[in-house]
Amino acid sequence: xxxxxxxxxxxxxxxxxxxxxxxDPISEHNRLYWYRQTLGQGPEFLTYFQNEAQxxxxxxxxxxxxxxxxxxxxxxxxxxxxxxxxxxxxxxxSSLARVEAFFGQGTRLTVV
Amino acid sequence: xxxxxxxxxHVILSEAASLELGCNYSYGxxxxxFWYVQYPGQHLQLLLKYFSGDPLVKGIKGFEAEFIKSKFSxxxxxxxxxxxxxxxxxxxxxxxxxTALIFGKGTTLSVSS
Numbered sequence: 240x241x242x243x244x245x246x247x248x249x250x251x252x253x254x255x256x257x258x259x260x261x262x263d264p265i266s267e268h269n270r271l272y273w274y275r276q277t278l279g280q281g282p283e284f285l286t287y288f289q290n291e292a293q294x295x296x297x298x299x300x301x302x303x304x305x306x307x308x309x310x311x312x313x314x315x316x317x318x319x320x321x322x323x324x325x326x327x328x329x330x331x332x333s334s335l336a337r338v339e340a341f342f343g344q345g346t347r348l349t350v351v
Numbered sequence: 352x353x354x355x356x357x358x359x360x361h362v363i364l365s366e367a368a369s370l371e372l373g374c375n376y377s378y379g380x381x382x383x384x385f386w387y388v389q390y391p392g393q394h395l396q397l398l399l400k401y402f403s404g405d406p407l408v409k410g411i412k413g414f415e416a417e418f419i420k421s422k423f424s425x426x427x428x429x430x431x432x433x434x435x436x437x438x439x440x441x442x443x444x445x446x447x448x449x450t451a452l453i454f455g456k457g458t459t460l461s462v463s464s
Contacts, residue, residue: 242394272451281355281441281454282395295450330395337383337449342395 241265243343245331251349252321259317260346264333271314272340273306274330275299282330288314321350353378357442357455364432364462372427372458374442383445384425385452386416390438398440401425412436434464 244263252258264271269290274282285304287295290311300306303321308314318325328347332340358373376382386398399410406418416427425442439459443452 270450274454279456281357281443281457282452284446284451284453287450295448332395332452337445339385339397339400340452341397342387344394 243331243333243341245329245343245346247346248344249347249349251351254323254350255320257317257319258321258348259315260329260331260348262314262316262331262333262343264313264331265341268333268335268341269311270334270336270340271308272332272334273314273316274332276328276330276345277326285316318348321348323350326350353444353446353453355442355444355453355455357440357458359458360456361459361461364460366434366462366464367431368462370427370429370432370436370460372440372442372460374425374427374455375423376425376442376444376453377423378444378447379423380447383449384416384418385443385445386410386414386425386427387441387443387454388438389441389457395441398427432460432462434462436460437462 246261271288273285276282288308303319306316328345330345332342334340354377356375384401387395388398401408401418409415439457441457442455
């Protein structure tokens, strides 16, 4: 399968712990996006990379969130000092320029 | 602020009924428009897209959507739904910056056989 891959699929963590998620985009895609989705809502944009440059960040992305995309390939999303409100599905997507984005299966985070 | 409004939160239909899901977005100018579908337990998949040209676009599985610029709308339609269309549907215009998609809250479609 050459789609977008996310790891892990599920993560349960205690409040206050740090967590890191990984996304492997479709190999030729230069754009990579992170979204967050909670129950009953559509995905909310978090941040966007073009190659290795992080070009846009949502106001939703607090200082506890950081994302990287070294060498313009895979990306990581780290959440420091997790809070219960961080519990959500974290989605990664990739695309070529302004065409459609392809989504991964997501990482479901539960903060207890 | 840019926003997307999907009018129906939950739609329940019988097989063979016709479907129309409303979507309005809040900004003008050049807009690239998408509908995504999420089947139970699966990831978001593209249903159809509009960039320019004929405002009536056709997608997969018999779905179509009509772009009406004057109404800032991009409604999704299907003449005859099937049980397998049970899913969550998201309208998602590309933001004005041309970077990320902006998603509506989604419409859950339940089709009974």
